[in-house]
Amino acid sequence: MKELELIAELRSLLATNDPRIVRGLGDDAAIVRARGYAVTSVDTMVEGVHFHSTQLSAPEIGQRALAGALSDLAAMGVDCDPAGRDGAGAQAYLALGLPGGYELEQARALIAGAGELARRLGVTIAGGDVTAAPALVVSFTVVGWADDPGLLVGRDGARDGDLVGVTGSLGDSAAGLAVIEGRAEHLDSELASALRTRYAKPLPRLAAGRALALAGVNAMLDISDGLATDAEHLARASGVAIELDLAALPLARGVSEVAALLRQNPALLAARGGEDYELCFCASPAGRQALEAALAAASPDTAITWIGEVGGGGPVGARFRDLAGSDSGLAGYEHTF
Amino acid sequence: MKELELIAELRSLLATNDPRIVRGLGDDAAIVRARGYAVTSVDTMVEGVHFHSTQLSAPEIGQRALAGALSDLAAMGVDCDPAGRDGAGAQAYLALGLPGGYELEQARALIAGAGELARRLGVTIAGGDVTAAPALVVSFTVVGWADDPGLLVGRDGARDGDLVGVTGSLGDSAAGLAVIEGRAEHLDSELASALRTRYAKPLPRLAAGRALALAGVNAMLDISDGLATDAEHLARASGVAIELDLAALPLARGVSEVAALLRQNPALLAARGGEDYELCFCASPAGRQALEAALAAASPDTAITWIGEVGGGGPVGARFRDLAGSDSGLAGYEHTF
Numbered sequence: 001m002k003e004l005e006l007i008a009e010l011r012s013l014l015a016t017n018d019p020r021i022v023r024g025l026g027d028d029a030a031i032v033r034a035r036g037y038a039v040t041s042v043d044t045m046v047e048g049v050h051f052h053s054t055q056l057s058a059p060e061i062g063q064r065a066l067a068g069a070l071s072d073l074a075a076m077g078v079d080c081d082p083a084g085r086d087g088a089g090a091q092a093y094l095a096l097g098l099p100g101g102y103e104l105e106q107a108r109a110l111i112a113g114a115g116e117l118a119r120r121l122g123v124t125i126a127g128g129d130v131t132a133a134p135a136l137v138v139s140f141t142v143v144g145w146a147d148d149p150g151l152l153v154g155r156d157g158a159r160d161g162d163l164v165g166v167t168g169s170l171g172d173s174a175a176g177l178a179v180i181e182g183r184a185e186h187l188d189s190e191l192a193s194a195l196r197t198r199y200a201k202p203l204p205r206l207a208a209g210r211a212l213a214l215a216g217v218n219a220m221l222d223i224s225d226g227l228a229t230d231a232e233h234l235a236r237a238s239g240v241a242i243e244l245d246l247a248a249l250p251l252a253r254g255v256s257e258v259a260a261l262l263r264q265n266p267a268l269l270a271a272r273g274g275e276d277y278e279l280c281f282c283a284s285p286a287g288r289q290a291l292e293a294a295l296a297a298a299s300p301d302t303a304i305t306w307i308g309e310v311g312g313g314g315p316v317g318a319r320f321r322d323l324a325g326s327d328s329g330l331a332g333y334e335h336t337f
Numbered sequence: 338m339k340e341l342e343l344i345a346e347l348r349s350l351l352a353t354n355d356p357r358i359v360r361g362l363g364d365d366a367a368i369v370r371a372r373g374y375a376v377t378s379v380d381t382m383v384e385g386v387h388f389h390s391t392q393l394s395a396p397e398i399g400q401r402a403l404a405g406a407l408s409d410l411a412a413m414g415v416d417c418d419p420a421g422r423d424g425a426g427a428q429a430y431l432a433l434g435l436p437g438g439y440e441l442e443q444a445r446a447l448i449a450g451a452g453e454l455a456r457r458l459g460v461t462i463a464g465g466d467v468t469a470a471p472a473l474v475v476s477f478t479v480v481g482w483a484d485d486p487g488l489l490v491g492r493d494g495a496r497d498g499d500l501v502g503v504t505g506s507l508g509d510s511a512a513g514l515a516v517i518e519g520r521a522e523h524l525d526s527e528l529a530s531a532l533r534t535r536y537a538k539p540l541p542r543l544a545a546g547r548a549l550a551l552a553g554v555n556a557m558l559d560i561s562d563g564l565a566t567d568a569e570h571l572a573r574a575s576g577v578a579i580e581l582d583l584a585a586l587p588l589a590r591g592v593s594e595v596a597a598l599l600r601q602n603p604a605l606l607a608a609r610g611g612e613d614y615e616l617c618f619c620a621s622p623a624g625r626q627a628l629e630a631a632l633a634a635a636s637p638d639t640a641i642t643w644i645g646e647v648g649g650g651g652p653v654g655a656r657f658r659d660l661a662g663s664d665s666g667l668a669g670y671e672h673t674f
Contacts, residue, residue: 023486023489026492027574028413029377029412029413029415031489032374032376034375036371037359037368037369038368038375038480040366040430040463041365042430042431042432042464042465044432044434046434049468049469073365076364093377094379095478097383127377127378128379129379129476131387133474134383134471134472135471137470137474141377141430144366149359152360152368222365
């Protein structure tokens with residue numbers, strides 16, 4: 001396949017009948033009908049830094065990069081559903097760097113993987129750029145829309161007394177990577193496959209993020225660097241102290257088994273493991289039941305676990321109150337946390 | 338400088354009082370008040386592919402990457418001027434990949450260079466992403482706004498009988514690169530410096546592009562790959578034959594001298610040299626005088642040169658009618674054209 005063939009094929013691969021797209025691929029720029037406010041985020045994944053091509057298929061690499069970018073929109077509470085309240089859908093723009101010798105068929109498969117996820121989520125890949133690069137670079141800029149920016153949620157609104165919650169389960173992706181890298185041998189094959197999928201094919205929590213935003217959470221972000229690091233980000237942005245309970249972290253099936261094989265504390269694996277793309281949020285205790293009901297209605301498969309509180313008089317930052325320096329892994333951990 | 342220091346400094350470096358930016362750097366996503374239509378383009382420059390760090394300063398690398406991205410908005414005729422007709426300004430989002438050992442002071446200088454150009458053009462750098470990478474990667478996604486998409490110009494509207502024009506002069510950037518690479522020694526130092534600047538600090542033709550769009554050009558694109566290649570892109574997108582006059586191409590002072598030192602035909606250097614970031618456009622002959630007057634009013638320093646016509650009965654594509662296969666450089670040339 002030649003480069004011009006690739007570009008021609010992309011136009012059919014990513015074709016859309018979305019009436020908001022006035023001009024899509026193939027010109028100097030895309031033209032998209034706007035709504036009141038644009039919500040924009042950039043996320044880049046680089047071979048050897050964020051993934052290894054030997055560990056993931058090309059479609060998985062494309063899908064994972066798009067999911068990582070869309071996860072930021074989920075964390076703002078953007079409604080990306082074309083049939084949703086704002087009805088504006090979302091667009092993605094791809095900057096793809098291909099190393100010498102990278103097969104264009106593989107590039108096609110990578111983009112097709114991203115395109116398949118985009119279609120499933122109502123997102124249109126509306127433009128992009130393909131260049132030579134010394135390693136595979138997959139960068140997505142994603143744009144969602146909101147009529148009322150007051151319904152979006154930043155990292156900086158946490159208040160003393162808030163509860164801290166997370167969606168889904170933590171550590172799955174880190175455990176999945178251990179499986180892929182052969183560091184967790186003799187694990188039940190079904191468990192291993194499920195954990196691998198959580199690493200290779202993460203899904204952005206778009207519906208849950210939107211429901212949590214509408215339910216009035218005060219602050220939210222997505223867990224891309226690991227709960228420990230991301231909770232610290234949220235605490236600093238809000239200027240608050242966050243106290244978390246390590247014992248409360250939700251672990252998926254298999255994470256404890258992998259942690260045992262790695263001789264690690266499973267809760268620490270969950271606290272440190274990045275790329276879960278779950279949401280961490282702070283909400284007033286008074287709204288807890290309404291929030292749980294709203295999430296159950298909008299995203300029935302998404303569990304909530306309450307893992308800590310804001311306040312308690314400590315310095316600005318996030319810490320685990322049940323981690324008293326006894327864990328052997330603590331030193332390296334505190335370095336990033 | 339540590340990474341957190343860099344990020345903290347970026348917030349002050351790129352601080353904006355633009356009231357359209359509801360949320361800028363530092364959250365999961367930026368929130369920007371929209372206008373009717375978003376016009377979005379992505380442009381990526383990679384060390385060793387699009388530039389060499391030994392040849393350009395860090396601020397030049399940042400500025401050049403942003404200019405390349407904004408040139409695509411110029412080619413659509415987007416009004417990026419916050420004080421312009423649409424009054425919507427434009428935003429840029431940066432995905433920056435830093436190789437191991439790259440000094441964070443250099444990264445700061447690169448971003449400051451882009452930020453300085455952005456400020457000068459009324460553009461806000463509203464978000465981005467910094468990651469590790471095997472080489473310096475600078476990718477900008479730029480977003481401009483339009484109230485009336487009918488006033489924007491694609492590549493696909495050229496019609497038989499149109500005149501083909503270009504702004505400014507061609508080949509300056511290629512000649513400047515030859516100067517930088519020491520392939521054009523003994524050139525007058527003032528000329529050398531001017532050509533180097535055209536390579537290192539290109540300026541997107543935003544005002545000219547807007548004026549040409551309002552004057553009703555039928556098709557337009559920016560010259561990033563070289564006139565020969567880009568005219569071919571325009572011809573194919575429009576489904577027309579374009580005939581150009583090599584002898585008509587506008588050459589800046591010094592380009593002929595550099596071409597002589599390189600033992601090349603100066604007009605071929607101008608036709609093939611990329612990264613001029615001038616505009617190539619097609620317009621009805623009937624509107625020629627009005628178009629020239631409109632451009633002179635909006636962008637007095639921007640020359641227009643008419644270099645060919647659309648039509649003539651040839652196959653779809655672009656060709657030089659005064660190039661009859663006699664030039665020794667033709668073979669390689671036709672390969673890209």
